[in-house]
Amino acid sequence: MAQEKPLVIEAPDLQERVAQRVRAARAGRAMSMKQLARESGISLPYLSRVERGDGNISLAVLGKLAAALHLSPDSMLADDERYGADYALIVELLKRQSPARLREIRKALLDGASSGRGKAPRRIALVGLRGAGKSTLGPVLARRLGLPFVELNREVEKEAGIALDLIFSIYGQAGFRQLEKRCLDRVIAQYPEVVLATGGGIVVEPATYELLLHSFFCVWLHADPHEHFRRVMAQHDARIATPELQKDAMANIAGALEARRKLYALAHADVDTTHREVDELVGQLEQLVQKHSFGQVGSALTQALCA
Secondary structure (H helix, E strand, O other): OOOOOOOOOOOOOOHHHHHHHHHHHHHHOOOOHHHHHHHHHHHHHHHHHHHHOOOOOOHHHHHHHHHHHHOOHHHHHOOOOHHHHHHHHHHHHHHHHOOHHHHHHHHHHHHHHHHEEEEOOOOOEOOHHHOOOOOOOOOOHHHHHHHOOEHHHHHHHHHEEEEEEHHHHHHHHHHHHHHHHHHHHHHHHHHOEEEEEEOOOOOHHHHHHHHHHHEEEEEEEEHHHHHHHHHHOOOOOHHHOHHHHHHHHHHHHHHHHHHHHHHHHOOOOEOOOOOHHHHHHHHHHHHHHHHOOOOOOOHHHHHHOOO
C-alpha cells in the first residue's frame, strides 16, 4: 500500500541546540568565552567546540555550563526559542506553582479553549492500557451516541501500510509515535464528532497527549491488573503464548499501569471496568458524556495563576 507521506524519523540536533543556547546565554550576560570557560571550569578550546556545535558534550559538562550561566540543565536542551520570550517566562511561572495549582491551570486552559462550551462533547477518546475495554466499549458507545467509531492504532497501520508489530520492528518507538501523532491530527481534521479508541501508550508522548486532551473528552478506562491480563489472554495473542511470556506480560501490565497512572489520571473522567457488564459500562459512559460541559477560562485561569 502506498503511503501518503514518507516516514521520516525526526531527531533534533541537540549539539547545535546546546551551541545556540550557550552562545545566546553568554551574549545575554555579556560574558566573554574566556570568562565562561573560567567560571564553568571547562577549557577554552573545548568550550569553543561546544559553541560551534561539534563538541561531544557530556551531562557533566552540560551541568557545569548551566551552572555558570545560571540556567537549569533542562533549559539547555529545551526548544524554547521556537516560541519566543513569552514561552520561556510562562514556563518559569509554571515552575513556581504547586502540583495542585498546576492541575487547576491545566483544567482551566483545556476547559476554556474548547469550542463546545456548554454542550456535551462530540469527540470522545477512550484511553487506558490494553485490556481496559476500549475496543469493546467504544463501538457500542458510538452506536448509542450516533457517532462514528475509530481505532487510532488501525489508522496508524493504514498510514504505514503494515501491521503494528512491524511498525515497531522497522521504525521503533519514535517512528510509531510520529505516525500516531500524524493520524491523530488527521482524525481531528476529518471527524468533528467521533468516539476514538487510543493506544495504551499515547499518554507518554506529551505533545500528542496534550492534543488529545485539548480536542477530546477523554475517559480513562482501567481495571485490576489481573483483569487486564485475563482480557489480553482471551485475545489469544501469540506474543504471550508460553508460560514464561505470560509471566512477563503480567509484570509488564502491572508496571505500565503504575508508571502511567498519573498520566491516565489527567483524563477528564475515569471508569473502573473490573468485573462489570458492557451495558452497565456504556450507560455510565453515556452519563459522563452528557454531564460534561466546558466552562470559561478567563477568571478561573487568572485566579489559578495569581493566587
